[in-house]
Amino acid sequence: MASGAATLSQSLPSKGLKDEHGNIIFDKHVLQELEHIPKEYYWPTQDLVATSQEKLNEPLIDIGVMLKGDEAAIANAAELVRNACMKHGFFQVINHGVDQNLITKAYEELNYILSLPLSKKEAARNIPGTLEGYSGAHAEKYSAKLPWKETFTFNYNHHEESESEVVDYFKSTLGEEFQQTGWVFQAYCKAMKQLVFMVTELLAISLGMDRLQYESYFADGQQTMRLNSYPPCKENNLTLGNGPHTDPTSLTLLHQDHIGGLEVFVDNKWLSVPPRPDAFVINLGDTFMALTNGIYKSCMHRSLVNKEKERTSLVCFVNPRKDNIVRPPEALLGKDAPRKYPDFIWSDLLDYTQTNHRVDESTFESFFKWVGSSNPSN
Numbered sequence: 001m002a003s004g005a006a007t008l009s010q011s012l013p014s015k016g017l018k019d020e021h022g023n024i025i026f027d028k029h030v031l032q033e034l035e036h037i038p039k040e041y042y043w044p045t046q047d048l049v050a051t052s053q054e055k056l057n058e059p060l061i062d063i064g065v066m067l068k069g070d071e072a073a074i075a076n077a078a079e080l081v082r083n084a085c086m087k088h089g090f091f092q093v094i095n096h097g098v099d100q101n102l103i104t105k106a107y108e109e110l111n112y113i114l115s116l117p118l119s120k121k122e123a124a125r126n127i128p129g130t131l132e133g134y135s136g137a138h139a140e141k142y143s144a145k146l147p148w149k150e151t152f153t154f155n156y157n158h159h160e161e162s163e164s165e166v167v168d169y170f171k172s173t174l175g176e177e178f179q180q181t182g183w184v185f186q187a188y189c190k191a192m193k194q195l196v197f198m199v200t201e202l203l204a205i206s207l208g209m210d211r212l213q214y215e216s217y218f219a220d221g222q223q224t225m226r227l228n229s230y231p232p233c234k235e236n237n238l239t240l241g242n243g244p245h246t247d248p249t250s251l252t253l254l255h256q257d258h259i260g261g262l263e264v265f266v267d268n269k270w271l272s273v274p275p276r277p278d279a280f281v282i283n284l285g286d287t288f289m290a291l292t293n294g295i296y297k298s299c300m301h302r303s304l305v306n307k308e309k310e311r312t313s314l315v316c317f318v319n320p321r322k323d324n325i326v327r328p329p330e331a332l333l334g335k336d337a338p339r340k341y342p343d344f345i346w347s348d349l350l351d352y353t354q355t356n357h358r359v360d361e362s363t364f365e366s367f368f369k370w371v372g373s374s375n376p377s378n
């Protein structure tokens with residue numbers, strides 16, 4: 001019998017890959033040593049289309065101009081944002097005001113949480129139908145095209161009372177000893193909220209609207225904060241950290257580490273987004289596209305997996321209040337601009353992604369077909 005952990009795990013198909021009930025488990029210490037990965041992690045050829053070797057030419061916006069009252073600089077930034085959002089819904093912001101030490105601490109806590117023993121992480125396992133908690137490759141809800149990642153997800157409400165919401169979540173799901181971790185992410189989410197208001201103000205200006213239009217829309221909204229870890233994979237050409245998709249949410253504020261792997265689909269090509277430690281990626285989601293009556297695009301993106309190195313990212317998904325209606329402001333409508341999407345309630349789309357349709361590159365389209373079919377009167 002050949003020796004070696006990797007060979008041994010392959011010869012005992014379930015060792016370290018499935019639990020005693022035959023359920024798939026994402027044990028990165030086993031998976032990252034495998035010469036050949038389980039078929040459940042394979043993605044279709046069309047999703048694995050080779051990268052173009054080109055970089056996305058997205059604008060790098062000095063969002064700090066929003067605090068200086070320099071209207072000429074704001075107008076210039078708004079024009080850059082408008083052009084990018086009309087084309088692919090993706091830009092990056094610098095001078096964002098988020099303390100770099102806080103970002104560093106957030107990565108330290110991400111690595112601490114996602115390096116815990118599997119049994120500890122499983123204690124906070126995600127309940128299918130919800131977003132919160134720990135997930136290894138979403139094996140709790142999918143059985144094929146499993147993303148090569150593990151995640152830890154929690155919520156942060158924008159209303160003022162949520163001063164310890166994140167801390168309470170970490171203590172209740174992982175234990176009292178995770179209070180410090182909770183405070184780091186409580187502070188991080190608070191910092192994200194300030195960035196959200198700067199970005200939404202610039203987006204409103206870029207659309208020629210009242211500059212507080214979207215800020216008030218998200219003022220009582222909610223963030224879904226996700227910690228992503230993408231372990232290395234020896235067959236990284238067969239799997240993906242995230243398959244091609246648009247986020248069904250409104251805005252995504254993402255910080256990626258130095259490894260790289262995020263790609264955006266533009267002009268029929270996958271273009272890479274080289275990491276910038278001093279910047280936050282901002283990508284629009286389906287809901288924000290609807291809020292602009294389709295003027296701005298929801299960003300199609302995917303995440304490649306590295307052959308040798310683990311990659312991590314801190315992702316903040318911004319949403320309106322769950323019962324809020326998604327309807328573009330009147331200022332964007334007119335006889336020359338008929339409604340592109342019917343009104344919907346944000347939680348209806350969210351629930352659709354968690355119960356009826358796995359998020360992919362056509363979530364929004366299938367959502368409206370589903371709404372239409374389930375409400376023939378429409």
Ligand SMILES: C=C1C[C@]23C[C@H]1CC[C@H]2[C@]1(C)CCC[C@@](C)(C(=O)O)[C@H]1[C@@H]3C(=O)O
Pocket residue numbers: 131138147224242243245246247248249317350353354358359360
């Ligand atoms: C509303 C959401 C669904 C997902 C988390 C948030 C916003 C992004 C979505 C997701 C990350 C897009 C890629 C596929 C997905 C299934 C995942 O890999 O996590 C999506 C999330 C989800 O449906 O759980």
Ligand SMILES: O=C(O)CCC(=O)C(=O)O
Pocket residue numbers: 226228242247254256261262301302303312313315
């Ligand atoms: O981490 C990344 O590369 C992107 C993450 C992402 O697209 C998501 O979680 O929706």
Ligand SMILES: [Fe+2]
Pocket residue numbers: 242245246247301
């Ligand atoms: Fe995404």
